[in-house]
Amino acid sequence: MSQVAILFGAVAASLSLFAACGGDDADRRVIQITQTNEACTPDAVDLTAGEKVKFEIKNESSKDKEIEGIEGTKLDELLVPAGKTRTLNYTAPGKAGVQKVKCYIPGGATTIISLNVR
Amino acid sequence: MGFSFLVCLREGVEMALIVAILLGYLRTIGQKQHFPAVWMGVGVAAAVCIAIGAGLEIASRELDGRVVEAFEGFTMIFAVVILTGMAFWMKKQARGMSRELRAHVDQALSRGSVAAVVLLAATSVGREGLETALFLFAGSQNAGGANYILGGVLGFAVAAAIGVMIYAGSNRLPLKAFFQVSGVMVIVLAAGMLANSPVKLYEAGLIDDLGSRPWDTESFISITSHTGKFLHTLLGYDSAPSMLQLTLYWGYAVPVLLAFLFLPLGRRPRRPAGSAVTHETTLAPGR
Numbered sequence: 536m537s538q539v540a541i542l543f544g545a546v547a548a549s550l551s552l553f554a555a556c557g558g559d560d561a562d563r564r565v566i567q568i569t570q571t572n573e574a575c576t577p578d579a580v581d582l583t584a585g586e587k588v589k590f591e592i593k594n595e596s597s598k599d600k601e602i603e604g605i606e607g608t609k610l611d612e613l614l615v616p617a618g619k620t621r622t623l624n625y626t627a628p629g630k631a632g633v634q635k636v637k638c639y640i641p642g643g644a645t646t647i648i649s650l651n652v653r
Numbered sequence: 654m655g656f657s658f659l660v661c662l663r664e665g666v667e668m669a670l671i672v673a674i675l676l677g678y679l680r681t682i683g684q685k686q687h688f689p690a691v692w693m694g695v696g697v698a699a700a701v702c703i704a705i706g707a708g709l710e711i712a713s714r715e716l717d718g719r720v721v722e723a724f725e726g727f728t729m730i731f732a733v734v735i736l737t738g739m740a741f742w743m744k745k746q747a748r749g750m751s752r753e754l755r756a757h758v759d760q761a762l763s764r765g766s767v768a769a770v771v772l773l774a775a776t777s778v779g780r781e782g783l784e785t786a787l788f789l790f791a792g793s794q795n796a797g798g799a800n801y802i803l804g805g806v807l808g809f810a811v812a813a814a815i816g817v818m819i820y821a822g823s824n825r826l827p828l829k830a831f832f833q834v835s836g837v838m839v840i841v842l843a844a845g846m847l848a849n850s851p852v853k854l855y856e857a858g859l860i861d862d863l864g865s866r867p868w869d870t871e872s873f874i875s876i877t878s879h880t881g882k883f884l885h886t887l888l889g890y891d892s893a894p895s896m897l898q899l900t901l902y903w904g905y906a907v908p909v910l911l912a913f914l915f916l917p918l919g920r921r922p923r924r925p926a927g928s929a930v931t932h933e934t935t936l937a938p939g940r
Contacts, residue, residue: 599863601856613877614852616866616893623877641719642858 563589563624568638568648570615572596575638575646582627582652590623598640608634608650627652656792656842656886657804663835664785665812667743668695670828671754671777673819678755690767694774701775702782709790719857725791726853732791733843733850737909739784740836744913791846792886836913844906845889848898863895 566588569576582588594600594615602623604610609628615621628634631652639645675691709728713721746753754777761769793801818826854860871892874881884890889902 599855611877614856616863616895619866619869619871619893621871621877621892622875641722641856 563587565589565591568592568602570594570596570600570602570638572598572640573644575600575602575648577648578646579649579651582650584627584631584652585629586627586652588625588627590625591620592623593620594618596640598643600638600640602636602638604634605637605647606635608636610634610636625650654800654804655883657789657801658808659835659838659842659887660785660788660792661805661808662812663808663839664781664788665809666815666828666831666835668778668781669812669816670750670819671781672774673816674751674754675758675774675777677820677822678758684762687762687767687770690770691774694771694776695778697771697775698779698782701779702786705783706786706790709786710793713790721857722853723857723859726850726857726859728787729791729846729850729853732787733847733905735784736788736839736843740839740913743832744836788842792842833914837910840909840913841888841906844902844909845885845887847905848889848891848894848902849885851895851897851901864897866893866895867899869893 564586566580568590570592590602590610592602592613592615594617597617599614599616601612601614602610603612610625611623613621613623627650634650634652636648636650637645638648672691672695676688679685679687679691713724716724754773757773758770761773789805815826819828851860851863855863869892874884874890874892876882876885876890876892881890881892889898891898894902
């Protein structure tokens with residue numbers, strides 16, 4: 536049995552290593568996004584190139600709302616349950632341009648939020 | 654990364670075991686000239702499985718918005734069904750697998766056809782490969798990128814090393830325990846995947862409401878933190894799970910785990926009286 540213990544000890548150790556990789560940095564600018572039944576506000580956000588921010592998304596609607604980067608914007612897909620607040624970290628690209636984020640109720644109201652990177 | 658590592662390790666060991674049994678048996682009966690046929694079969698299986706995995710990935714990119722979510726949701730459910738079946742199948746087959754494979758090799762050789770050996774290796778390994786492709790695709794909806802691929806490569810690398818040890822004749826490898834423990838892990842991964850499938854179907858607009866969410870542990874472990882994502886892919890963690898998700902998770906995990914651990918599924922191999930063949934030796938190649 537000792538071999539079993541070693542084998543699975545090794546697996547557990549390597550898994551916890553993966554989990555420990557990377558940490559959240561605390562000093563990000565917080566940008567609040569509010570989701571309602573009709574829309575998401577604001578629909579435009581100004582960022583500087585390479586800026587690291589934290590989106591704090593508050594769902595005040597009666598449905599679970601989805602938020603995700605579209606057209607190549609590197610923002611993870613996230614479902615914010617109705618009445619809940621969730622956070623998402625985002626790093627603006629190094630070049631100026633407009634990045635797009637889709638904020639919507641599946642099959643319902645959709646807002647495209649423009650991230651204007653300067 | 655942990656998810657793809659576990660999946661590839663488990664499936665990889667199954668494949669390695671099959672290859673080691675085939676090669677070990679050919680070595681024992683002095684038919685080493687057929688080694689290339691086995692490897693050719695493995696190559697064919699790998700090519701087909703990679704093509705199918707790539708096909709799933711391309712299909713999911715070509716489809717648009719809500720159809721993708723539906724496709725992903727149903728793939729997750731399908732993967733759970735297949736994975737559960739395979740965990741039980743492996744438990745049942747482990748005893749007789751070596752004997753069966755050797756009988757198939759004898760059949761193939763008696764037909765005097767190298768192609769039959771290639772086909773045997775390709776189908777035996779390919780079945781495991783298809784399972785891997787399906788599970789990895791379904792799991793990639795929750796995690797992705799370079800780490801996901803790295804985890805899979807590491808899992809296969811460790812599995813290959815274990816395969817070499819099996820071939821070298823190490824009867825002391827605790828394979829039965831490995832399949833038992835990794836089977837439990839697969840069932841837990843599958844429970845998380847099943848619980849997250851309705852979220853995809855909600856995103857696809859096929860489910861109108863996921864139901865009430867009895868608690869919110871977001872401030873304790875955020876679903877978007879590294880720890881939260883890690884626990885999400887391995888255990889299906891959700892900071893505010895809905896009743897539907899909770900019901901699916903526990904309604905699947907508890908009975909399936911109990912059945913896997915305690916139902917006597919092991920098929921007893923018929924043995925000549927007086928022979929004391931242990932489980933480990935039936936798994937070992939070329940005996």
